[in-house]
Amino acid sequence: MTQTxxxxxxxxxxxxxxxxxxxxxxNGPGGYFGRNLDAFADCLxxxxxxxxxxxxxxxxxxxxxxxxxxxxxxxxxxxxxRLARSHPSHRAEFTAQLAEARAGRxxxxxxWLVDIFEERAPNALRLR
Numbered sequence: 001m002t003q004t005x006x007x008x009x010x011x012x013x014x015x016x017x018x019x020x021x022x023x024x025x026x027n028g029p030g031g032y033f034g035r036n037l038d039a040f041a042d043c044l045x046x047x048x049x050x051x052x053x054x055x056x057x058x059x060x061x062x063x064x065x066x067x068x069x070x071x072x073x074x075x076x077x078x079x080x081x082r083l084a085r086s087h088p089s090h091r092a093e094f095t096a097q098l099a100e101a102r103a104g105r106x107x108x109x110x111x112w113l114v115d116i117f118e119e120r121a122p123n124a125l126r127l128r
Contacts, residue, residue, distance in 0.1 A: 002055050009062030013069040015078055015109050025058070037112060044120035056124060058117065063127040070110035076101040078109055 005025040012018050022040070023031040034040030060066065079098040086094055100106035107115075117125040 002057055005056060005058045007058055007060040007063075007066075009060055009064070009066040012066040014074060015070065018066075018070070018109075018113065022058075037116060040113075041116045041120050044116065044124070056121075057126055058121075058124055059126045059128055061128045067108075067110045070113070071108050072101045072104045072106075075106070075108045 005022075007018075007021050007025055011021050019033075019035045019040075023033040023035075025031075026033045026043075034043045076098055079094055079101055083091060083094040083098060097106060101108075114125065114127075
């Protein structure tokens, strides 16, 4: 039987909110299912925090609300944070991505998350 994890899109206004919501959906209050993009990908692909039953789907309800909140402004905020703590060899890349986000162009945080779902758990995401 397929296990369905429901993500309340109205509760996701930042990437940090997403980590909380997805963690609680899978593992209950205070639950963990990644707190950065790499850890999230690991969890989806079979790393720490992955449900024992690999037959699962995530139903992201009100995803359009999340999509709006996880748009270019949130992307710029996340990239500013990455830039501040990045290795000098990555600064040019993050600076270029940040300029694109500030201009309202390029992939957004929402896009990053959907891409990870598609790559690590194909067909496991249902946008509602």
